[in-house]
Amino acid sequence: MGGVLTVFRRELAGYFATPVAYVFIVIFLVxxxxxxxxxxxxxxxxxxxxxxxFSFVPWLFxxxxxxxxxxxxxxxxxxxxxxxxxxxxxxxxxxVVGKFLAAWAFCGIALALTFPLVVTVNALGEPDNGVxxxxxxxxxxxxxxxxxVGAAISAMTKNQVIAFVLAVAACFFLTAAGSPVVTExxxxxxxxxxxxxxxxxxxxxxxxxxxxxxxxxxxVFFASFIGFFLFANTIAVDQRKAD
Amino acid sequence: xSALIEIERLTKRFGAFTAVDDVSFTVxxxxxxxxxxxNGAGKSTTMRMLAGFMTPTAGTARICGDDVVERPVAAKxxxxxxxEGAPTYPEMTVTGFxxxxxxxxxFRGSALDDRVANAMHLTxxxxxxxxxxxxxxxxxxxxxxxxxxxxxDPPVLVLxxxxxxxxPNQKHxxxxxxxxxxxxxxxxxxxxxxxEVAAVCTRAVIIARGRVVADETPAALAARGPSMDxxxxxxxxxxxxxxxxxxxxxxxx
Numbered sequence: 001m002g003g004v005l006t007v008f009r010r011e012l013a014g015y016f017a018t019p020v021a022y023v024f025i026v027i028f029l030v031x032x033x034x035x036x037x038x039x040x041x042x043x044x045x046x047x048x049x050x051x052x053x054f055s056f057v058p059w060l061f062x063x064x065x066x067x068x069x070x071x072x073x074x075x076x077x078x079x080x081x082x083x084x085x086x087x088x089x090x091x092x093x094x095x096v097v098g099k100f101l102a103a104w105a106f107c108g109i110a111l112a113l114t115f116p117l118v119v120t121v122n123a124l125g126e127p128d129n130g131v132x133x134x135x136x137x138x139x140x141x142x143x144x145x146x147x148x149v150g151a152a153i154s155a156m157t158k159n160q161v162i163a164f165v166l167a168v169a170a171c172f173f174l175t176a177a178g179s180p181v182v183t184e185x186x187x188x189x190x191x192x193x194x195x196x197x198x199x200x201x202x203x204x205x206x207x208x209x210x211x212x213x214x215x216x217x218x219x220v221f222f223a224s225f226i227g228f229f230l231f232a233n234t235i236a237v238d239q240r241k242a243d
Numbered sequence: 244x245s246a247l248i249e250i251e252r253l254t255k256r257f258g259a260f261t262a263v264d265d266v267s268f269t270v271x272x273x274x275x276x277x278x279x280x281x282n283g284a285g286k287s288t289t290m291r292m293l294a295g296f297m298t299p300t301a302g303t304a305r306i307c308g309d310d311v312v313e314r315p316v317a318a319k320x321x322x323x324x325x326x327e328g329a330p331t332y333p334e335m336t337v338t339g340f341x342x343x344x345x346x347x348x349x350f351r352g353s354a355l356d357d358r359v360a361n362a363m364h365l366t367x368x369x370x371x372x373x374x375x376x377x378x379x380x381x382x383x384x385x386x387x388x389x390x391x392x393x394x395x396d397p398p399v400l401v402l403x404x405x406x407x408x409x410x411p412n413q414k415h416x417x418x419x420x421x422x423x424x425x426x427x428x429x430x431x432x433x434x435x436x437x438x439e440v441a442a443v444c445t446r447a448v449i450i451a452r453g454r455v456v457a458d459e460t461p462a463a464l465a466a467r468g469p470s471m472d473x474x475x476x477x478x479x480x481x482x483x484x485x486x487x488x489x490x491x492x493x494x495x496x
Contacts (some may be wrong), residue, residue: 006346009343010332010335013339080330081331083330084324084326084330084388084391086296087319088344088347089316089319089347089348090347091315
């Protein structure tokens with residue numbers, strides 16, 4: 001585990017050594033706050049919970065997470081540092097997991113900084129803080145799923161723009177698959193696919209978390225989803241490292 | 244004496260193009276092997292395979308007895324590698340970067356600090372220790388890469404163009420450093436500066452179009468013709484057939 005931790009430390013420090021971290025966090029907080037209070041009707045709905053906030057999180061991560069993952073491997077390739085990283089006595093899976101965990105921890109920090117929302121609902125009413133906690137866990141799961149997909153895509157290309165666009169498309173697919181527009185369309189035309197779409201949708205699963213339910217099947221879904229893409233990431237790094 | 248580096252019939256093909264073709268040689272402790280060849284001859288590809296970065300199409304290499312394909316992490320522990328162009332993470336400080344390399348090699352606490360300080364001392368980086376690498380000149384960047392390769396005092400050093408981009412004084416320093424380390428290590432340096440071979444190497448391997456065309460001492464090599472330059476030219480392009488890579492591809496097919 002030493003290798004994972006070493007890569008993790010370097011990566012996480014790397015975010016804060018460049019403006020990436022600050023731009024990401026500020027934009028995330030501004031958008032999360034603005035959407036929750038305007039489109040989410042935070043005050044008007046008269047309920048002391050964070051439902052509106054949680055429902056916007058996947059849509060924010062949809063753009064912001066690919067911005068984090070696009071550079072994970074593509075940048076290493078461009079700088080040539082991949083040659084340095086992979087000739088250190090660290091196994092490839094350790095580098096993959098270290099980078100993923102650092103990006104995940106970073107998303108965790110961004111989510112944690114939305115704490116004023118929690119303070120606000122607690123000041124205004126008496127929310128169920130357990131439900132809020134599971135909602136945050138759900139958001140972290142969504143971030144993990146998006147990061148795993150984005151990192152795997154980044155490992156397959158040298159071009160950061162391609163990595164970004166493909167990752168946004170993949171995250172959009174995961175987010176929109178459960179929306180009524182898609183599932184109603186599909187259930188009328190191709191009912192089999194509607195089931196699949198609902199099964200891979202992260203929004204449906206997040207809805208469960210934000211109602212306070214940590215269902216085993218949702219946890220298994222996220223864990224296996226992340227595991228699969230980290231595995232794919234390791235393979236992609238191994239196959240394409242020298243390109 | 245047993246060889247610390249054993250390269251055995253190493254071959255790398257990219258599609259129909261054979262970049263490295265059946266290269267074999269060994270390097271023992273105390274040897275400094277100059278790896279020479281024109282651009283595109285396969286020097287960097289060979290070194291990348293030796294460092295475990297590229298997977299060979301055929302053949303293998305062993306570092307201190309550990310196979311780079313079968314036991315990559317063990318092989319990499321014995322190795323200090325300076326990749327071509329000395330890549331470093333631009334936003335990290337010199338100390339931060341060397342600390343990362345040291346931690347990746349398993350050093351912690353005061354042992355790590357000692358290693359980093361020692362590597363910076365050897366490569367004279369103390370004056371820039373807290374500067375981000377991206378703000379440094381080319382010569383300093385190269386020395387940061389060199390410091391990372393020397394940090395763990397490895398028995399095997401593979402340096403791809405260690406003096407490229409250095410001024411004459413810095414070149415002199417790096418050559419002195421290599422000479423000073425030579426007795427306890429097996430060192431491979433790639434270069435296309437022929438004077439460097441005469442200055443630091445105990446043996447020269449010339450590679451052209453992926454094949455080894457000469458393997459002897461620099462003195463023996465120089466004695467083959469009027470000058471080292473002339474010998475190098477006649478070996479690397481004298482009998483060059485037009486489009487040699489296609490010819491190789493047909494042989495393979």
